[in-house]
Amino acid sequence: MEKVIFMNRDERIRKKLELFNPVYISLENDSAKHAHHIESMKHNNQFMSEGESHYKLTVVSDLFEGLNRIDRQRKILQLLEDEFKTGLHALELKTLALSEFNKS
Secondary structure: OOOOOOOOHHHHHHHHHHHHOOOEEEEEEOHHHHHHHHOOOEEOOEEOOOOOOEEEEEEEOHHHOOOOHHHHHHHHHHHOHHHHHOOOOEEEEEEEOHHHHHHO
8 A cells, every 4th residue: 555645835845846956945934924814715615724825935046047037936836836726825936046146
């Protein structure tokens, strides 16, 4: 019998981001600050979980070198498309190439 492993949204996001070979990831669950309006949001006729809906994400990767901010963010949003379909409501993104990260 195959063992089923449950991952919460934080773990799923981090796992998916491995495709970018990140040298740095900061993922902050910001959902508690938005709990006042979560009750009014529905997904597939069910109320969304109030604990996994809003995040702040910083990703640093060599793969972002030569890409503009919009293209970088588009890649992240495409990668996390399933998360948005299952209740992720807001994602504040900061994407940096390693060369930019080292300058800061």
